[in-house]
Amino acid sequence: MTDIILKAENISKQYRLGLVGTGTISHDLNRWWYRIRGKEDPYLKVGESNDRSAKGNSDYVWALQDINFEVKRGEVLGIIGKNGAGKSTLLKILSKVTSPTTGEIKTRGRIASLLEVGTGFHGEMTGRENIYLNGAILGMTKKEVSSKIEEIIEFSGCQRYIDTPVKRYSSGMTVRLAFAVAAFLEPEILVVDEVLAVGDTEFQAKAIGKMQDISRGDGRTVLFVSHNMASVKKLCTKGVVLENGKIVFSGDSNSAVNYYLNSNYELTEVSLLNRKERKGNFKLKVENIFIEDGEGKKVNEVLTGESYKLVFEYTKFSTIDEKQFTIVLQFKNENDEIVNSIATDELGTSFAKIYDKGRIEIVIPKLQFREGNYFMNYMISERVSLSTPHKVIDYLADAFLMKVNKGDYWKTGVLNRAKGFIQEASIHIT
Amino acid sequence: MYLLKNENLNTEWLYTISPKGKFIDFNFKEIWRYRDLLFLFVKRDVITLYKQTVLGPLWYLIQPLITSVIFTIIFNGIANINVGEHVHPFLFNLAGITIWNYFAECLKGTSDSFKKNQNIFSKVYFPRVIMPMTVVISALLKFAIQFLIFIGFYVFFAFQGKSGTLDVNLLLLFPVLVLLMGLLGLGLGMIISSMTTKYRDLTFLVGFGVQLLMYVSAVMYPIQDAVEKIERSFPKSASFINPIIENNPLAQIVETFRYMFFSQGQFSVKGILVTLIVTVGIALLGLVIFNKTERSFIDTV
Incomplete structure (x- = not known):
């Protein structure tokens, strides 16, 4: 208390x-x-x-509706939820960019927010000058920046170019510099958006480490919004799950992540026509999704290395230009990260005729997914050319759950190990 | 010591984020806390100005000079505006334009505060009023350049006896006049920038409005001369036009600025005091409107 x-x-x-x-x-x-x-x-x-x-x-x-939560000193609170669940709005309210319609947020410390790295960076100014300006925008005084400038420069790894105008920096360097400034902020409460998703892996590790230091070492409080379940698990002590503007779960971070991922499983059990989150103009509507094996029998689970057909049963409600018809499938792993996709524009597929009622069959000659559960998003759209935006006909995230079991891809009698994908290869010694 | 701090923490919230602010809700303490940011933004403006192409800064010299030449030809050569025997018309116009330009810069620069900074405003919080304040302070640099040019010509014409007489005592008013111009530009600019968040097409009116305003602000004529001529030429509408010129705080400031250097025209302490009150009023009104807009604008753009 x-x-x-x-x-x-x-x-x-x-x-x-x-x-x-x-x-x-x-x-x-x-x-x-x-x-x-x-x-x-x-x-x-x-x-x-x-x-x-x-x-x-x-x-x-x-x-957002009736959001109530408390954060203790030194806690790292992860805020997770799907796109449009209200995460960004909550962040904006926390960082005072916009004000709530009702309710109050009370704090016992200064809040600094990091919704974007490098806010206010100016290309004509040198790295050093930008550190001062960016620091001040984030709420530091000049004196505070001065006392930490050497550390900031070192953390960014941009020592050599620090007196060069930022416009000559590569984008990666700009991001490092910007994150370095933010990392040395010393507010009691730090609000962070998914800024960690930038930079190379080495820098990401460094950034996550720094965030852990901030909370553990210095006892400061961090509110962290992310799509990346792995980093939520790693960084956060507590978690809340937002769904349609409401908090549906709050507890420790692992249970929050599990709750969030389980809600994906639950979603895939609802029949497609009853799903509410579908988007598009519905000139055509997918009514059922299932997998058939090589003999045309419906299967619930699939094996690595076998051949399957992914079938979409649809009904068409108005005319669609066949030439513009595009289908994109995305597959996500259990941490909600997109790991694979299939797209007609990449494949160069063109369709001759779209029937009033029919099946879209995605033929998979040899399944390359290794063991695991994969969630599928699909988007069916019309698109004039590759450079024009998609006009969405039917879109649904987490539409289908594909359970993959260990198979024998190479027909060697050795079952494929778990996680990831099969890479075609042969090994030689020369 | 630590205990004391902790105790304090238990009893009181540092601050709250809530839906509605009070009607007048500026937190001067907060602005003061962000003074470094103001200073750094000004520094940014100065640096980027300096790093511009050669023509950039040069433009600040060319613009007032050419405008003065044209004004001299049209208003003094053709329209016969009487600026007095002791002052060269070119110098007279240059004086008006120099101080007017500072106001125009402030107004134009602050009038799109919200739109120009939309990106940064939607990502991070700091007192929004820092942005227009930055413009007003950065514009001082341009004013300083143009003022130096004016001084150069002033000295030049002084040798020819065409510069009137400098009123040394009144020079004390110089910083006050500049401050008033800045505040007026800031106040009006903040009002306009708040309105442009709702009405985008107002932006187009600003350029035109500033030009119109210049014609009733005694930039290219002495108030006395103008008032007399209007009474002679348009006796019916004079009762409408003249009060606009005579009571316009901008005209008062421009006229006083010239009086300072030439010792001719009108100057009254009362006029300056009234101007001061009006200016502070406009600046406060601007601040209130700006603060009100600040809370909701991110949701409307």
């Missing part, structure tokens, strides 16, 4: 959908001119009525 350094009470955040006003004086004046003559709003979209009751509920959306 005595140690609580940060307390969130009933935090909610409401966003208004659509535009607030139309953005220009001329439009607002025009609207007013129409209104005093008793005419309808000229900027209402065709087919949209001015009926208050019809709009009613849909105009506002809660990005």
Whole structure:
């Protein structure tokens, strides 16, 4: 009780959908001119009525609802959740970038936030000058930066170029320098977004180590938002899981991660048509996904090295341009990291005809996944060319769970070891 | 000592993040805490200005000089505005333009504070008012360059007896005048920048508005001369136009600035005091509006 350094009470955040006003004086004046003559709003979209009751509920959306949590001094709290669960909004409120609609956050220490590395970096200035500026933006005084500048430079590994304008740095060097500044912040509470996902592996390890020092060694509190379950497990002591703007779980970090991953398993058990998170214009809708083995029999589990067909049963509801039709599949491991993908644009596949009702068959001649559980996301879209954005027809994350058991890929009688993928290879000594 | 600190921690929250702030909610202490940031932003502006192409800084010299030449030809040569026998019209115009430019720089620079800094504002918190304050202080550098040019010409024309008389006592007012110009630019700029978060098309009006404002701010004419001429030429509308010029705080500042160097025109302590009050009022109003916008703008852009 005595140690609580940060307390969130009933935090909610409401966003208004659509535009607030139309953005220009001329439009607002025009609207007013129409209104005093008793005419309808000229900027209402065709087919949209001015009926208050019809709009009613849909105009506002809660990005966060009734968020309550407490953080003790020295704790590292991991905040996990899917895209759109409200993680970023919560971070923004914690770092005072935006204010909550209701509720309060009370703290007993200064909060410094790291939503992005290198905020305010200017290419024309030298590394050293940028350290001072970035440090000040993050809330340090000049004196504080001065006392640590040597350490910061050393940590960044950019000693040689420190008096060179940053515009000549490689992107990796810029990131190192920026993270180095942040690493030497000394607030009581540090709020960190997924900035660790940058830089090379060596630097990432260094960054994670530094974060651990911050919390363990110096007893400071860290709030950490991440998609990377491995680093949440490694860094955090406590965890909360956000789902649709609400906290659905809070506890120690391992249970939080397990809860989050289990929710993926639960999701894949819901039948596709009942899934609520589907996105797209649904010109076509996937109704069922399953795997068939070489003989056309449905299977629940698959073996490494065997041949399968991944089948999507669909119904088409309106015309789709076959030439633009694109399918992308992503496979994630149990830590929620994307490890593999199959895409028609990469394969150069083109379709002749899309039927009103039919099957999309993804033929896998020899399965190269090693033992493990893999979650599949799919996206079906239309795309004019490779450089234009996808127009999503049907998208669903965690649509299907593929359980892979040990198989005999090489037909040598030795079962394939767990984890990762089969690499085609032969070994020689010369 | 440590115990004491701990005890303190148990009883009190350091600060809270809550939905609604009070109506007037500036935290001057906080701004003071971020003074280093203000200083570093100014330093950034200075460094990047210095590192620009040759034409960049040179532009600050060319612009007022050419404008003065054109004003001299049009307003003194063609339109016969009387600037007095003892002052060369070119010097007269240059004086007005020099002090006016500082205001214009401040206003234009601060009027898009939110839009220009949208990226940084959406990532990290610091008192937002630091940004427009930076503009006002950085603009001092450009003002200093242009003021030096003015002094150069002032000395040149002094040798020819065409520079009026310097009012040494009034020189004390010089920093006050510059401060007033800066505050006016800051205040108006903050009001405009807050409004542009809602009305994007206001941005286009700013350039035009500043130009219009210049014509009623005694930049290229002495107030006395203008008021008399307008009364003669447009007797009906004079009662409407003249108060605008006479009560315009900007016109007061420009006129006083010239009076300081030339000892001619109008100067009254009362006028300056009124200007001071109006300026502080505008600056405070700007601060209130800016603070109000600051809380919600990230959600609306």
